Amino acid sequence: MMAGMTETPHPLYDRHAETLDRALTAITERGYWSAYPESPSPRVYGETAAADGKAAFEAYLGGDFPLDQAGDGTTVTTEASPFGVPLDVRYPHAGADQLVDAATAALPAWRDAGPKARAGVCLEILDRLHRNIFELANAVQFTSGQAFVMAFQAGGAHALDRALEAVAYAYAEMSRHPGTAGWEKAAGKGDPLRMTKTFHVVPRGVALVIGCNTFPTWNSYPGLFASLVTGNPVVVKPHPRAVLPLAITVRYARQVLAEAGFDPNLVQLAPEAAGEKLASTLALHPAVRIVDFTGSTEYGDWLESNARQAAVYTEKAGLNTVVIDSTDDFAGLCRNLGFTLTLYSGQMCTTSQNLLIPRDGIETDQGHKTFDEVAAGIAGAVAKLTADPARGVELTGAIVNDGVLERLDEVTKVGEPVLESRTVEHPSFPGAVVRTPTVVKLDAGDTATYAREWFGPISFAIATDSTAHSLRVLRETVGEKGALTAAVYSTDEAVLDAAEAAAVDAGVHLSCNLTGGVFVNQSAAFSDFHGSGANPAANSALTDGAYVANRFRIVQSRRHA
């Protein structure tokens, strides 16, 4: 029998079997579950964890990043913190061929180790990252511009949950068949035909993960771990402005791999020099057979069209839409949407952009509200959350890059502001670029303006003829341009049903009447799907069966028993 045909137990699998089992249950139930506590409280993580993590982060600054990975001898330094903090980390650079060759060499032993060993190693990597979650959170904060608590949660605990979710889906998929099966078929009067069949889980090849600026870990981990656990070596190409969180990730992954006796080149960092186009070179490399990407529609479409040798999973731009019909909690509606628009200055792929409101206003628990009153209510909630700079910046964080600033400038020319964006001085980081959200009034006829994504703290209060008209706009714009989220507010069951029908037709996830502590821009791992793959905003969901099933193939052999 060739190596790997009979899977031997692996100590790391045994160590994490209970967590994996719980995750496997969670993905079938899709109720609430989380493996990694989201509270950065010392009661959860210990008194020294926060300071230790901050110190570990700071130790990287201005130095050569400690990565035991072969390179071409040069380093790259491309980050610029939205908080204005000098980072100046030097990352070892390698060329595409060098990376792909090293990954290719690492593949066979990893493939032959089998699903259990790979799952054990992946869960150990997640555990190692979790032990260093404060270090990771600092790195996410200072590269993405997220405020600390958000960086800890979205960039740390939730990212780890999404990674574990991907591992669970992939493990379930790899283990839905036995490793070997007996086959016995009656054959007339003679002896039955008897065969033994072996089913090998075979990875596609080298996997490439292309990270984004805003969520370097959360958006990269599902693809990274889905590919890795299914046997594919992974090359991690971070966004040039958000390298550190993934460099730390790769560092700990390589540590665990080496400790477990595997080639650390199963996970490699591929930082790119300015103008190098390393992502594109890697994506077109014949040995690269999987690409995961989060970012612009333009580049995602380019990857889908050109990286033909690979399975390409993309999350791109969209038009997140809210249909406001009526509410029995107007204050809650305004608070809830206000928070959504304010969080991370709206720089989430899930932040609502288009708020569709009947021009004749809506009925609420506070009586009839005109269109302007609804828009002002939501804008007022934003204004309140951002009024005090010290408290405001803990929600807004900082502006991730100049593209957002340019759009904030451009949007002043397209419509009447309900709320203007303000420049805020960050109390702790004088170099931070902070802007509060703007809300701009538009008419449903202004499709040229609102039927494109304005990524950043920009949303539109759009006057429609009626809720039916709003639903038509949702159906058409989301159907054509895509969206990751949609929401509806209504006291009328028929409207909620119509909104759900429109969301199903447009292929977008819908949240109904959120007025409390759940927000349309947040999705919970193990319960909410992120993206549907059913509209142009993404060609896949993070995470479901389709996201993992094509990252490996089954190759069988059969012999007479």
Added chain:
Amino acid sequence: MMAGMTETPHPLYDRHAETLDRALTAITERGYWSAYPESPSPRVYGETAAADGKAAFEAYLGGDFPLDQAGDGTTVTTEASPFGVPLDVRYPHAGADQLVDAATAALPAWRDAGPKARAGVCLEILDRLHRNIFELANAVQFTSGQAFVMAFQAGGAHALDRALEAVAYAYAEMSRHPGTAGWEKAAGKGDPLRMTKTFHVVPRGVALVIGCNTFPTWNSYPGLFASLVTGNPVVVKPHPRAVLPLAITVRYARQVLAEAGFDPNLVQLAPEAAGEKLASTLALHPAVRIVDFTGSTEYGDWLESNARQAAVYTEKAGLNTVVIDSTDDFAGLCRNLGFTLTLYSGQMCTTSQNLLIPRDGIETDQGHKTFDEVAAGIAGAVAKLTADPARGVELTGAIVNDGVLERLDEVTKVGEPVLESRTVEHPSFPGAVVRTPTVVKLDAGDTATYAREWFGPISFAIATDSTAHSLRVLRETVGEKGALTAAVYSTDEAVLDAAEAAAVDAGVHLSCNLTGGVFVNQSAAFSDFHGSGANPAANSALTDGAYVANRFRIVQSRRHA
């Protein structure tokens, strides 16, 4: 709640639940199971079944095919039987837009019916087809050129098994999450956050199935039923020379759909006129979101490159390879391979083409055999099976089209024949085009000849330097050009292991030491995977999780509980 959110039981689901459950077990165990008896014996199917089926088939000939499907008023007649039997069936023709529009209109109610109802209807369709299996078998025989028993088995029972297997995988995939889930998360000292989440199974859109000439049902059913059961209306575009088997399939599918209260346009026939290129027009239609294709590498590659709006599943050409190292049953080896090369005149996508034999010969239970003796032994088995025309044609059937004849002519120029192809007069069908297989000697250096597919009764006995060399040739040629099957004969466990390692590297399914009643060109539904998707011969397997998971998406909605 919108229609379809809460799935009501469906009588057809109840009727077939036991079969579906058994199929769901079979795909996890992958041992022997079959739902549809493969023996055409009157003891199984009743005394009159064969005659009734033949009569039903003959009733179609020379007439308008009875299909209750809107068309453009024209008919097409494109078939020419390999058995020389006049068919002259006129099929109602429709244009691409008409087909796609009708399919699109049928989608919402089918989607909203939910997985259970769709599975029930699909299993009822399979049951209806099974009741008419002799009619189907005759249609497959006289369009594909398969002999009757093979047409009954591969074109009837096994095709139905593969269809059921696809339904089972798809049903498992659709039902891995609950339709609704409760979610409750602690929220500090306040009430917990409580949501109810609904997960809708949403089809991709219109599905297109492009059939092939040789296996009109077997190769089309998995895609047809995988798409249909996941909610996608299916347009069935048969090969112009093998329309009838799929016309019969569509006819019964539409009957069942209409009886169950669904729009029969969920399954439509799209026969194409000569030179019309309807397949390409349909494949590029923006509303067509899934394409399943079996056929040439050239057209499969074209579809993959151009039908960018769709998920494209292709099975193309390959270089099925046998590595002959040694054997303890030389007679069995020759009989087994002789049967494989003879069955349906080698016109199977799984028939071995390249027989790699060390030029110094091999060790066997009959002592050392030279290269020529091995080649002659296999060729002799073919000659024996085809010596008597009456018995031979029941194995070989007839030649499917002129392309095969052209290759038979061409191959006489490329190497020395071990066995020449003969023209045989069919005892029952004087117009049948029958050719026996040829085996041609080549050297491992003749890659220009054997590193392309010679579809038809053509195989090569290729002299290599050693078994290690043979394995290198397998790895290289299959890695580059693909294959659906590989086989090895060896008494040495180390060679078997090395062959398995090479097969895993090349991504091809391997059969070891087949000397009895199991043949490398045959795969058993529910146990053997057909194609791996891991080499260029196919981008997917029939059938596995990856084959079904991306035919639908999950769209969720969530509300406070």
